[in-house]
Amino acid sequence: MKMETGSNDSKALISVRHLNSFYGRKQALCDVSFDIEARRIFVIMGMSGCGKSTLLKHLIGLKKSPPDTVWINGEDVSKWGHREWNDYWLRIGVLFQNGALFNSMTVGQNIALPLTVHTNLPQDIIEIMVEMKLHMVGLSGTAHLMPSQLSGGMRKRAGLARALAMDPEILFVDEPSSGLDPITAAALDELLITLKEVFSMTLVVVTHELESAFKIGDYMIVMDRGRIIASGTPEEIRQMPDSRVQQFLNRRPDEEQRDYDSYISRLCKVKRR
Amino acid sequence: MCTVDIKKSQGDSGYLIVSLSGELNKKVVRDIRDKIVGVIRSSRYVENVTVDLSDVNLIDTAGVALLVLLCQHVKSKGGTFRVVHPQDRVRRVFKLAQLEEFLTVENGNRQ
Numbered sequence A: 001m002k003m004e005t006g007s008n009d010s011k012a013l014i015s016v017r018h019l020n021s022f023y024g025r026k027q028a029l030c031d032v033s034f035d036i037e038a039r040r041i042f043v044i045m046g047m048s049g050c051g052k053s054t055l056l057k058h059l060i061g062l063k064k065s066p067p068d069t070v071w072i073n074g075e076d077v078s079k080w081g082h083r084e085w086n087d088y089w090l091r092i093g094v095l096f097q098n099g100a101l102f103n104s105m106t107v108g109q110n111i112a113l114p115l116t117v118h119t120n121l122p123q124d125i126i127e128i129m130v131e132m133k134l135h136m137v138g139l140s141g142t143a144h145l146m147p148s149q150l151s152g153g154m155r156k157r158a159g160l161a162r163a164l165a166m167d168p169e170i171l172f173v174d175e176p177s178s179g180l181d182p183i184t185a186a187a188l189d190e191l192l193i194t195l196k197e198v199f200s201m202t203l204v205v206v207t208h209e210l211e212s213a214f215k216i217g218d219y220m221i222v223m224d225r226g227r228i229i230a231s232g233t234p235e236e237i238r239q240m241p242d243s244r245v246q247q248f249l250n251r252r253p254d255e256e257q258r259d260y261d262s263y264i265s266r267l268c269k270v271k272r273r
Numbered sequence B: 001m002c003t004v005d006i007k008k009s010q011g012d013s014g015y016l017i018v019s020l021s022g023e024l025n026k027k028v029v030r031d032i033r034d035k036i037v038g039v040i041r042s043s044r045y046v047e048n049v050t051v052d053l054s055d056v057n058l059i060d061t062a063g064v065a066l067l068v069l070l071c072q073h074v075k076s077k078g079g080t081f082r083v084v085h086p087q088d089r090v091r092r093v094f095k096l097a098q099l100e101e102f103l104t105v106e107n108g109n110r111q
Helices: A052-060 A082-091 A107-118 A123-136 A152-163 A182-199 A210-216 A234-239 A243-249 A260-269 B029-042 B061-076 B088-096
Strands: A014-023 A026-036 A041-046 A070-072 A092-095 A170-174 A202-207 A219-224 A227-232 B002-008 B015-024 B048-059 B080-084
Touching: A014 A052, A026 A052, A026 A219, A026 A227, A041 A052, A041 A182, A041 A210, A052 A170, A052 A202, A082 A092, A092 A152, A107 A123, A107 A152, A123 A152, A123 B029, A123 B061, A152 A170, A152 A182, A170 A182, A182 A202, A182 A210, A182 B088, A202 A210, A210 A234, A219 A234, A219 A243, A227 A234, A227 A243, A234 A243, B002 B029, B015 B029, B029 B061, B048 B061, B048 B088, B061 B080, B061 B088
Parallel strands: A041 A202, A041 A219, A092 A170, A170 A202, B015 B048, B048 B080
Antiparallel strands: A014 A026, A014 A070, A219 A227, B002 B015
């Protein structure tokens, strides 16, 4: 990975350089740098609260990035105005953790919405596209249902169908497997790989599911407490000796949490009233 | 950019050959649909439609939806519909949408 400051010579589709991010005074990202190549699946891994979703917000424009930190197609996004962001949003699809469907619309209307608003496609073509997208995610015949009639896993897949509505160049997926049974999750992984291959799509997947990450990822970063602690191909990540990486890969809880003596010691420090 | 060339058979035999080239995507689908449907409607009858995709290098799901729409239209009139010579990349999209059989996709790349 190149790590220049204040410039970006990378040919990557998305480049992040020395990105710091805050919620008030609390730092969520610390000196984060990486490149995302086109037509690859880039996986952002890490435990809950490590900054994965914050990073995703920077990449999709939901959180403002400081100058010279995030480049998309070689352009510094801090210089973008409404027009540039709107153009970008038409080129990307986003699957949020909870699916983020509009509850007052049917599943079909949810998926058709971006096509109706942003294209001049005839209604009959849109309706066929909606059915195709639902079929791809394994939800054929649910277009007439309301989101409240779907299970959590089905809502997630409907959210993916909507994220795919515009045939995006870049698909951002936040925790694709959460709330899905193992078989459905495996099918979703296969679909993500197929989308990359068939549509030459670039995918950015945020996940803490190790099996899924190693199955679909071409390149991955592992985050811990707002920092990148490892980056590389799945094979390279597996070989890394770093104890925090191995702790994550081997699903070992923090030593701190397992330290019974220090736990008891803390209990004893509580002053009696 | 996508261009369309439509050849009608002479006389009353009802054959239509639609040759597309370029990228068949959501930006061009409305225009392409209007041109093809216009020819079909102005014809006395159209029994058999063949869509030649040998020069289409990219297709998105809007392009596939257009072919589904045309296929439905022709079949509902009792005609036959087929798609010929899709490039591998295009064929993979049909496969993903599981529409190879419905659209009667035939032959590989002609080149």
